[in-house]
Amino acid sequence: MEDILRPIYQERASQANTLSILSIEKKLHEITITDTFDTVLLVIVKELETPYFIKNYTYDNKKAALHIVREDQLKEWMLLGSNRKIVEWITQGKILFDRNEYMTGLKNELRDFPFYERKIKIGLEFAKLVRRYMEGKAFFENGQHLDAYNYVVHALHHLARLAVIENGFHPEITVWNQVRQIEPEIFKLYEELLTSEESLEKRLELLFIASEFLIHSRTSFGAAHLLEVMEDHDEWTINELLNHPDLEHYNVDLSILLEFLIEKNFVQVINVTTKGPGIFHRHYRVLKKLS
Incomplete structure (x- = not known):
């Protein structure tokens, strides 16, 4: 592979704008990691007209993809978890080029998972969990059980990801494999939702009761980032x-x-008075201090 694709990545490596180049190979039972391509070349650059650019190639009856990503876009993906493959690409990819050990440092950063970055990710994941849970519960109370089921599955995914981050790890695409080891209680909830022989209504009812406890017990932890900002x-x-x-x-x-x-x-x-009688501006204050 490397011999055939070398001209493609060597051209990029010669450019001062390029920070690092990784090669990710398709694995037999994990073909979606590379979007079914046999090889993915990930090129990280300082500047690019668009945040993200892809080229696709064919060679020897195989497929290769060249992904060029701007550094700020890469950092955003890592923070928000909006491109879940990227963590696995960075951790599993083979370094083909590394200016000033940029990728080596990035791999170390992922492994160490700095506390400040972890705190932000926890806050964002908790906010998504709360939204999915509250919207799912509203559907359930209105008797819309299929919609409630869809939202509660998403809520459990956010709860699972939150548990993984809480334990100092980055959530992977196969997050339930991680959760089975880290938080078996959450895994059991997910399993029961999918496999229980109870009616859908009963499954959802029990799940909302259990989820309420799990979310409530994590509120101080999950909302810490927002509350700390508000304390300013x-x-x-x-x-x-x-x-x-x-x-x-x-x-x-x-x-x-x-x-x-x-x-x-x-x-x-x-409530802050406005010019309109009986109408107030709604302001917010931290009531329960974390420290």
Whole structure:
């Protein structure tokens, strides 16, 4: 493979803009890791007109893909978990080129999982968990059991990913293999949802009861990042929170997370008078300090 594809990656390696190049080979039972391609070449660059660029090739009745990604895009994927293959590509990939040991440092960073980055990932995952759980419960209470089932499966995935991060690991694509070892209680919930002979309504009812406990017990941990940011000021508007640089990745999940924290007495609503009689601005204050 390397001999045939060498001209492709050597051209990139000769450019001062290139930070590192990895080769990822397709594995027999994990073909989706490379999107069914026999080889993926991952090129990380400082600058690129678009954040992400792909070229596909054919050689010897095989397929290869060249993925060129800008460094800031790569960092965003790693933080948000929005491209779940990227962690496995970095950890499993073979280094073909590495300027100033860039990739070596990145692999070490993934292995060590810095505390600050972990705290942000926990907050983002917890916010998604709360949204999926609350929306799923609303569907269930309205008798829309199939929609509730879909949302609760997603909620369990976020709960599983949260448990993996809590234990100091990056969630992989095969997250349930990780959770089976790390948090068997969560794995058991997922298994029962899928395999139980109870009616769907009964399965969901039991799952919401169990999930409520698991989510509640993780609230201080899951919301720590948001609450620590909020402790910097006495009061916040929703717009101030949405535009805070440390909270920008929460996006649409921030509002529902705030409402959840109000319900759990972690955040207090402060009503501020407006010009309209009987209408108040809704401000937010941390009620339960973490320290």
